Amino acid sequence: xxxxxVNGQPREAPDTRRNLLSYLRFDxxxxxxxxxxxxxxxxxxxxxxxxxxxxxxxxxxxxVAGGAITTxxxxxxxxxxxxxxxxxxxxxxxxxxxxxxxxIMSATALLNREAQPxxxxxxxxxxxxxxxxxxxxxxxxxxxxxxxxxSDPA
Amino acid sequence: xxxxLAIDEGLSIVSDAAIGFPAPPNTYRSxxxxxxxxxxxxxxxxxxxxxxxxxxxxxxxxxxxGIRSGLALEVAEELCVPLETVEVVLSDTDRxxxxxxxxxxxxxxxxxxxxxxxxxxxxxxxxxxxxxRLDLPVDQLACREGRVVSQGDGSRSVSYADLLADxxxxxxxxxxxxxxxxxxxxxxxxxxxxxxxxxxxxGQAQFxxxxxxxxxxxxxxxxxxxxxxxxLDIDTSIAELxxxxxxxxxxxxxxxxxxxxxxxxxxxxxxVEARWEETPGQPSQWDMPDLLLSSAHDEFVTQEAxxxxxxxxxxxxxxxxxxxxxxxxxxxxxxRASVAQWEDGRLTVWxxxxxxxxxxxxxxxxxxxxxxxxxxIAPEVGGGFGAKSPYRPxxxxxxxxxLAGRPVRVAYSRAEEMAWxxxxxxxxxxxxSGFKADGTIVAWESKGYHAGDRPFLGRRGSDTxxxxxxxxxxxxxxxxxxxxxxxxxxxxxxxHFARESHMDEIAVAVGLDPVELRLRNLTHARFRGVxxxxxxxxxxxxxxxxxxxxxxxxxxxxxxxxxxxxxxxxIQGTEVTVxxxxxxxxxxxxxxxxxxxxxxxxxxxxxxxxxxxxxxEFQGGRVLNNGFARYRVPRxxxxxxxxxxxxxxxxxxxxxxGEPGIVPVAxxxxxxxxxxxxxxxxxxxxxxxxx
Numbered sequence: 001x002x003x004x005x006v007n008g009q010p011r012e013a014p015d016t017r018r019n020l021l022s023y024l025r026f027d028x029x030x031x032x033x034x035x036x037x038x039x040x041x042x043x044x045x046x047x048x049x050x051x052x053x054x055x056x057x058x059x060x061x062x063x064v065a066g067g068a069i070t071t072x073x074x075x076x077x078x079x080x081x082x083x084x085x086x087x088x089x090x091x092x093x094x095x096x097x098x099x100x101x102x103x104i105m106s107a108t109a110l111l112n113r114e115a116q117p118x119x120x121x122x123x124x125x126x127x128x129x130x131x132x133x134x135x136x137x138x139x140x141x142x143x144x145x146x147x148x149x150x151s152d153p154a
Numbered sequence: 155x156x157x158x159l160a161i162d163e164g165l166s167i168v169s170d171a172a173i174g175f176p177a178p179p180n181t182y183r184s185x186x187x188x189x190x191x192x193x194x195x196x197x198x199x200x201x202x203x204x205x206x207x208x209x210x211x212x213x214x215x216x217x218x219x220g221i222r223s224g225l226a227l228e229v230a231e232e233l234c235v236p237l238e239t240v241e242v243v244l245s246d247t248d249r250x251x252x253x254x255x256x257x258x259x260x261x262x263x264x265x266x267x268x269x270x271x272x273x274x275x276x277x278x279x280x281x282x283x284x285x286x287r288l289d290l291p292v293d294q295l296a297c298r299e300g301r302v303v304s305q306g307d308g309s310r311s312v313s314y315a316d317l318l319a320d321x322x323x324x325x326x327x328x329x330x331x332x333x334x335x336x337x338x339x340x341x342x343x344x345x346x347x348x349x350x351x352x353x354x355x356x357g358q359a360q361f362x363x364x365x366x367x368x369x370x371x372x373x374x375x376x377x378x379x380x381x382x383x384x385x386l387d388i389d390t391s392i393a394e395l396x397x398x399x400x401x402x403x404x405x406x407x408x409x410x411x412x413x414x415x416x417x418x419x420x421x422x423x424x425x426v427e428a429r430w431e432e433t434p435g436q437p438s439q440w441d442m443p444d445l446l447l448s449s450a451h452d453e454f455v456t457q458e459a460x461x462x463x464x465x466x467x468x469x470x471x472x473x474x475x476x477x478x479x480x481x482x483x484x485x486x487x488x489x490r491a492s493v494a495q496w497e498d499g500r501l502t503v504w505x506x507x508x509x510x511x512x513x514x515x516x517x518x519x520x521x522x523x524x525x526x527x528x529x530x531i532a533p534e535v536g537g538g539f540g541a542k543s544p545y546r547p548x549x550x551x552x553x554x555x556x557l558a559g560r561p562v563r564v565a566y567s568r569a570e571e572m573a574w575x576x577x578x579x580x581x582x583x584x585x586x587s588g589f590k591a592d593g594t595i596v597a598w599e600s601k602g603y604h605a606g607d608r609p610f611l612g613r614r615g616s617d618t619x620x621x622x623x624x625x626x627x628x629x630x631x632x633x634x635x636x637x638x639x640x641x642x643x644x645x646x647x648x649x650h651f652a653r654e655s656h657m658d659e660i661a662v663a664v665g666l667d668p669v670e671l672r673l674r675n676l677t678h679a680r681f682r683g684v685x686x687x688x689x690x691x692x693x694x695x696x697x698x699x700x701x702x703x704x705x706x707x708x709x710x711x712x713x714x715x716x717x718x719x720x721x722x723x724x725i726q727g728t729e730v731t732v733x734x735x736x737x738x739x740x741x742x743x744x745x746x747x748x749x750x751x752x753x754x755x756x757x758x759x760x761x762x763x764x765x766x767x768x769x770x771e772f773q774g775g776r777v778l779n780n781g782f783a784r785y786r787v788p789r790x791x792x793x794x795x796x797x798x799x800x801x802x803x804x805x806x807x808x809x810x811x812g813e814p815g816i817v818p819v820a821x822x823x824x825x826x827x828x829x830x831x832x833x834x835x836x837x838x839x840x841x842x843x844x845x
Contacts, residue, residue, distance in 0.1 A: 022416050026372075031364035032357015034536070036487050037568040041782040044487055072357035085355040092347060092748055095756055096218030097354030098361060098487040098536030127791045130782070132487045132537050133218045134759025135752065136793035 002065035006030070007074030016062030020054075021045045023061050024071060032072035032101045036130070043129030046102040047071050053109040072101035075108065084108045087146035088139070095133030103129050107143045116147055164203040164318045165279060167272040168196040169251075169327035197251035199327060200229065200272040202280070206300050206314030208233055208273065209241040212265050213253020215508050216244055216350070217535035217542070218756075219812045220749040221256075223348040227746055228266050231334055231341045232273035234297035235314070237349065245532035247514045255509035255543055257640060266745060266808065274331035283317045336743065336804035343804055345748035350534075359534045362506035363491040367561040370493060371400055373554050374419035375564060376409035376426060377574065380775030381635075382433040385409070393422040401558055408550060412558055416565075437635040438773040443478055446582040446603040449633035454609060457617035457627040465597025465624025469588025471663055472597075476584050477652035478837040479820075480769035481577040481605070481636050485787060488536020489571035494551035495561040501528045505548035506535040513548050520549060521556070539760070540640030541575045572780035576639020577770055579605040581612060583652035588624075593664045593671045598622040600652070602629040604645050606638025615646030615817060618653055619711055620675040636772060642760060643813040646712045647820060651765075654708035654821030655836060658699065658828065667696035668707050668825060669720075680740050684718040685709050687738035687801045692720035699829040706826025708818035714809030715741040715802075719758070719818050721794065723826045728845040730766050732794040732823065739798060739814060742806035751798040754815035758796055761819025763788045766841050 002013045006028060013023055024030045024047065033056060036044035040055035047056045048070040075082040081089070084107050094100050103126060110117055110125040117125070122143045131139065202208045210229045216222045226240040233240075243249050245256075253265075277297050284302035285292045288310055296305050303311035336343060353359040378385070390402045393411055398418030403410045411422035437445050466472055492505040501521065507513050510530040518525040535542060547564040555562040566574070581604045588597035598620070604612025609631045617627050629645075641647075661671035669689050676682050688694075689707065697703070704725070709718035719737040723730055735758055744750045767786040771778040779785045798815075820838055827844075828834050835843045 019417055025364070026366065026416060029366065030357070031360070031366075034361075034488070035363060035565075036489075037782050039568070039781060039783060042487065042568075072355075076356060081352070081355065085352075088355045089347065089351045092351065092752060094348075094351065094354045095220070095752060096216075096487070096535060096537045097350075097359050098534075100354050101357050104355060123791050127789055130487060130787060130789060132485060132539075132760070132787065134756035134788065134793070136759060136788075136790040137755055137796055138752070139790065140793075 002062050004061070004065055005068040007069070007071060013061040016060060016065065018061045019057070020059040020061050020064060021056040024056060030071045030073050034098055034101060036099070041128070043106065044099045044102040046105040046129070048105055048109055051109060051112055053106045072104060075104065082108065083149045084111065084143070084146045087142040087149060091138045091142040091145060093135055093138035093142040095135055099129060099131045103131070103139055107146065110143070111147055111150065115150055119144070163322050164201050165276055165321065165323045165325065166198045167200040167275050167325055167327050168198050169268070169272065170196060199251060199269060200276055202233070202276050202314060202318060204315065204318045204321065206235070206318065207239040207241065208235060208276070209243060210269050211243050211250040212269065213250045213511060214244055214265055215256040215510065215532045215535055217256065217508065217538045219753060220348050220746065222350050223346065224745050224749055225266055225269055226349050227341050227346050228270045229273045231339060232270045233277055235300045237341060237346065239300065240349070245510050246529070247510050248529045252511055255512055257508055257540060257543065270333055271329060271331055272327050274333050275325060275328040278328065278331050279323070279325050280314055280317055284312050287312050287317065342745050343743070343747065346746050348749070361488055361534045361536045362493070362504050363488055363536070363565060365493040365504040365533065365563070367493060367495055370561040370563055371412040371414065371558055372416040372419045373551070373562050373564045374411045374423035375550055376423060376428060377570060379430055380432045381436065382775060383430040386429040386431050389427040393425040396422045396425065403554055403557055405553065405557060408553060410550070410554055412554060412562060433775060436775040439480065439769070439771050442480065442580045443582050446580065446605060446632040450603050450630035452609055452631045453628050454613060455626065455628045456613050457625055460624035462597055462599055462624050462626050466588040468596050470591045472586065472588045473656070473659060473663055474584070474586040475656055475659060475836060476582065477655060478582050479580060479648040479651060480838060481580045482641070482764050482768045483572050483577060483770055483785060484539045484541035484575060484641055485572060485785065486537030486539060486541065489566035489568055490542065490545060490547045491563065491565035492545065492547035492551040493561060493563045494548070494555040496555055499523070499527060501552055502531070503529070503548050503552055504531050504533060505545050507532055507542050507545040507548065508535070508538050509543045512543065513545055517548065517552055521552070539642045540644070543640060544576065546574065568782070569780045572785065573777045576637045578641035579611055579634060579638040579645065581605065581645060581648040583648065585652055585656040587656060587660060589660055589664065591664060593660065593666045593674050595620055595622045595660065595675050597624045600627045602645070602649060602652070603632045604629060604648070605632050605634035607631065607634070608638065611638065611640070612645040614644045615649040615710065615712055619678060619681055621677045622675070636770065642757065642816050643712050646710070646813070646817045647761065647764065650708065650710045650817040651820040651824070651838065654710065654818060655824050658825040659834065662699055665698050667698060669694055670696055672709065680716045681709060681711070683801055684716045684738040684740050687799050688718040688720050688736050691738065691797055691799050692736035694720050699825070700832040701829055704826050704830035706822040706824070706829055708821035708825060710814065710817035712810070712814040712817045715739060715811065715814040717814040717818060719822050721822050721826055723823065723830065725827070725830060725844065728841050730823070730827065730841060730844070731792070732762055735794050735796045737796065737798050737815060738801050739811065740802040741809045741811045741814070742802045743804045743808045744800050744802055744811070745808060747800050750800055750811040753811045754798045755796045757813065757815025758819055759788050759793055761816040762792065762823065765820035765823040765838060767839050769839050
């Protein structure tokens with residue numbers, strides 16, 4: 001049985017072939033990670049595995065065995081929103097909100113590897129995500145705000 | 155009958171259960187509302203609980219438009235309480251007043267106004283209670299932050315909580331209760347954050363895809379390979395042997411695998427052998443323009459004045475052009491999903507539909523039970539843009555749950571969502587205009603052919619707002635090989651694409667700047683207002699096209715709101731990049747300017763997809779691009795910088811903000827493409843015609 005860590009908690013998955021997205025959503029009840037296309041094209045299922053963004057809909061549990069997985073539920077600490085989450089609230093970067101967890105996970109990974117990304121780097125990091133409500137301008141601003149918050153923690 | 159909810163203490167404001175779209179009384183009369191007196195046809199719209207906090211009830215659905223927050227803002231404004239104390243209960247048929255559905259940008263204009271009146275009624279009642287308590291006349295009292303205070307002596311006050319402790323008051327909504335006027339607003343009209351934002355960034359917001367019940371089975375439903383295919387025979391014997399498969403259902407047209415996990419159900423479905431009789435000769439995308447014309451029927455005249463004959467005779471020039479828009483997919487990020495549960499003959503269904511009461515009526519009819527035995531709950535909805543009024547998985551989940559004796563979940567895959575949803579109708583629109591050499595239009599004839607059996611889809615926005623003395627606008631209903639349905643602004647986007655493209659063609663013909671040509675033919679103050687505001691924000695400078703700058707303009711009207719936009723784009727090869735958009739919207743009083751701006755921004759991005767890339771490809775009863783690999787929608791790399799000016803007069807009643815932003819987009823893009831290249835593209839999507 002593959003062992004992994006989900007949001008800091010050790011877990012044992014029932015089956016190496018279990019789809020990671022289904023495992024997170026239906027077996028662990030972590031439904032903040034969404035299903036959108038099942039083909040890795042829309043980004044709503046994005047989670048972090050050892051800090052790297054990954055499309056969980058295209059991945060089996062076995063493929064991430066031994067890894068540390070972070071989902072949207074694992075970002076906030078002690079009830080305090082993660083700076084990227086806070087920035088999405090501050091910029092009102094959402095409409096229906098279905099895609100937002102995926103965007104936040106990729107943006108978090110981006111800021112972890114590049115604290116002060118250029119606008120082009122933000123767009124590139126989020127280019128494989130879709131927001132059908134079209135809130136891209138706000139998402140862009142939110143990620144830039146989160147980067148600014150990190151450099152100038154007021 | 156429905157469970158009685160515990161919100162019966164405090165002060166409740168009740169009124170007729172159905173407002174807005176006229177509803178036949180019988181659709182709600184037979185059903186008792188859990189939140190109102192038994193036998194009454196009145197529903198509770200607002201309750202101020204004994205702790206002084208209000209809870210508002212509305213049949214609307216939150217699917218991205220921010221209506222929960224807009225309604226909370228209106229209640230907080232009229233009741234004079236902090237915004238964060240307001241709870242809004244939406245879209246649960248057991249808990250909220252009857253509602254036709256969330257479409258047509260009616261939520262703010264109708265339900266918002268109703269809740270303002272309910273809150274104002276409650277405020278008046280609280281003032282009266284306080285007058286007794288403080289022994290002061292009502293006109294010396296004011297409401298502030300959840301308290302009634304003496305205007306003369308600030309130390310004399312009483313909280314709503316104190317006034318309502320141990321009370322159970324029911325009051326009829328007073329249509330004449332004095333509403334706050336724009337000059338008095340403390341909350342409305344100012345940008346406000348959404349009250350449900352945190353839930354959306356933490357993963358706590360629950361969509362129908364996220365509903366799970368104890369003992370729930372996952373279903374995988376057999377879909378026909380092509381539209382109208384009939385099942386001849388089926389072998390499920392191997393599927394039944396798979397571990398985890400609990401039941402294989404074959405009930406009428408419904409074939410489904412029920413299993414303990416989603417993957418077990420899907421694997422079982424893969425092992426089903428089915429033979430189908432397909433329907434030959436179904437039209438393809440290539441047949442559409444001809445089919446729209448040859449099958450046209452039911453002419454409907456949306457606008458008629460003067461004499462076309464006289465108008466064309468008086469014209470210096472006559473111009474005839476034809477425009478075409480293909481079928482497109484709403485493609486919301488959340489594919490439909492539904493969970494159903496039967497308990498003691500009562501059915502509860504979670505379904506992310508725009509029409510929970512409509513689905514309730516359908517389910518009651520399907521299972522031949524009283525509507526009061528059916529509860530439909532629409533959780534957060536992950537986008538819909540009009541498509542999620544019909545909701546097949548709700549029916550399937552209910553039927554399967556009944557057969558299985560356990561809760562059942564039916565969730566569409568992306569391919570199912572795109573093939574079995576509805577589509578924005580394809581349309582072909584012929585425009586013939588006659589105009590003077592100075593650009594004054596003297597005759598306008600338009601014929602629109604819209605696919606689908608719901609003719610109102612094509613009528614929206616077909617009339618011209620320009621001051622043309624001789625005009626005739628007609629729309630026709632044409633055959634639709636795909637299931638036509640609702641979409642943001644319905645046929646408004648197609649009709650505006652045709653009209654606003656043609657306006658630019660007239661401008662070119664007479665050598666006028668396109669903004670000037672429009673102003674020359676516009677007398678309506680609100681149209682002129684949005685056009686001038688958009689041009690000014692954009693920094694429009696007059697020129698005749700093609701000026702090689704890549705700038706375009708268009709304007710429109712939808713759901714009572716006026717909109718105009720200017721944009722600039724560049725083209726590399728066949729790739730169009732819209733760099734900048736300046737839009738102006740006049741939707742009267744804007745309740746939450748940031749919410750309205752968000753809607754316009756989103757409408758523009760969505761409009762860019764339909765303008766540039768989107769088209770459903772189909773052949774032989776099959777959608778060929780039912781996934782994002784072959785159906786391109788705008789990404790962040792395609793998103794322009796958008797500026798939205800809200801120019802409505804706060805003394806004018808609110809009209810919709812969710813849809814108007816899309817109607818001018820395709821024409822503004824086509825006009826800008828012409829301005830850059832000199833190539834006039836009259837068929838969407840534009841990028842297929844470049845290079």
